[in-house]
Amino acid sequence: MKYDPQPTLPAPPGTLGVVGWMRKHLFNGPFNSIATVVLAYFIIIFMWPVIDWAILSADWIGTTRNDCTSDGACWVFISQRLNQFLYGFYPEAETWRLDLAFIMMAALIAWLIIPKTPFKGWVAAFTLLIFPFIAFVLLSGGYFGLESVDTHKWGGLSLTLVLAVVGIVAALPFGILLALGRRSHMPIVRSLSVVYIEIWRGVPLITVLFMASVMLPLFFPEDMNFDKLLRALIGITMFQSAYMAEVVRGGLQAISKGQYEAADSLGLGYWQKMNMIILPQALKLMIPGIVNTFIALFKDTSLVLIIGLFDLLAIMQASANDPNWIGFSTEGYVFVALVFWVFCFGMSRYSIHLEKRLHTGHGNRA
The missing domain is CATH 1.10.3720.10 (MetI-like)
Known part of the structure; x- marks a missing residue:
């Protein structure tokens, strides 16, 4: 007798996605369900004024303190x-030097931490031995026509x-x-x-x-x-x-x-x-x-x-x-x-x- 395997059935909808995660971690029993509801209530009570102050009632656009007219945060x-x-x-005209130095540093760090990027040894040597001198010249100036x-x-x-x-x-x-x-x-x-x-x-x-x-x-x-x-x-x-x-x-x-x-x-x-x-x-x-x-x-x-x-x-x-x-x-x-x-x-x-x-x-x- 030939065995005919049946197709695999999909997982129940209640175990997938956000609903499944909540059932597994937040509502997986009477005690956990009650604790989740009580904690959610207190979080809403305490966090809502913070959200209202920081986001909903905040002032985002303007140039002076007179543009902050609401009771929220003045961003x-x-x-x-x-x-x-x-x-x-x-100096404001020289801030591009800081930007360039930190962009270079971020790029070198990203090169080193991202898996499977080539020449990691050479990049590490450049980062530790050469880049500090480049950053020093950029930040302090006084060389190659850069303002000190x-x-x-x-x-x-x-x-x-x-x-x-x-x-x-x-x-x-x-x-x-x-x-x-x-x-x-x-x-x-x-x-x-x-x-x-x-x-x-x-x-x-x-x-x-x-x-x-x-x-x-x-x-x-x-x-x-x-x-x-x-x-x-x-x-x-x-x-x-x-x-x-x-x-x-x-x-x-x-x-x-x-x-x-x-x-x-x-x-x-x-x-x-x-x-x-x-x-x-x-x-x-x-x-x-x-x-x-x-x-x-x-x-x-x-x-x-x-x-x-x-x-x-x-x-x-x-x-x-x-x-x-x-x-x-x-x-x-x-x-x-x-x-x-x-x-x-x-x-x-x-x-x-x-x-x-x-x-x-x-x-x-x-």
Whole structure:
């Protein structure tokens, strides 16, 4: 008897699409259904005034505060001050240099993170070794006919990105070296690494920035002009590398002893063992901790106000104190919070994607 397979029936309509997702996750039982309804009620009660203020009753178009006539948010303040929020006090005619530098950086990062793009090794080398000099020339000027722009004119989101990117890129290799030093069998190297890590982790970043601005120039000749932004970058890098070292050390400790013994049995030297066997495995385990440290650093850049640098938050506060726009600081804080959230959320989601792509397989993922 010949077997005649029947066609596969489609899934029931109630298990597909939005309805199916809601039945599976929100209404999959009496208790969950009641909890969903109660929480939805409270969310609507508390969120509706926020939505009405921020969107429905808000003023979006205008040039002065007189155009804000409703009881909602005055987003005219943000639109009129947007250039200052993005570029600080950078000369308006030269802002194209900032745009070009950050577009190049975004393109290089996209090239590196998108799977299957060719020449990743060359692009990575260009990004780490050549692009920083190109960005420095574009931002500071003074070369190739570009107008020189002092760093005290840098500000807004562009300054926040400079501080965060330089701090992130510089802190990771220093953190790896400190972690390796702390696990070293050489007593002097281990002791120096422990002292460095514990000292920098024991003081707040705001103190580090203040000391970097006031005390660091004392270690250089009197006639040497030590830029304030460079002092902040050195302080942030030294501070953040101590935290990064502990994240890396945790990843190194998670590698089983058998991996070290297997590398030794192959006759590999210390640096060969670390570069080829241990660190590639450990870095995959450290992705959540590394990204968490990067996110903390990105938010901590707002502390540079203590040494007179005007990042995005400081620029917003200065703009809100303008007599023409007094009373609209709430809109400014909401805008700044949204910008920080977009960058931090983006880093968080990419780390989750990277974990899945590298098959770390540790714990539940969102």
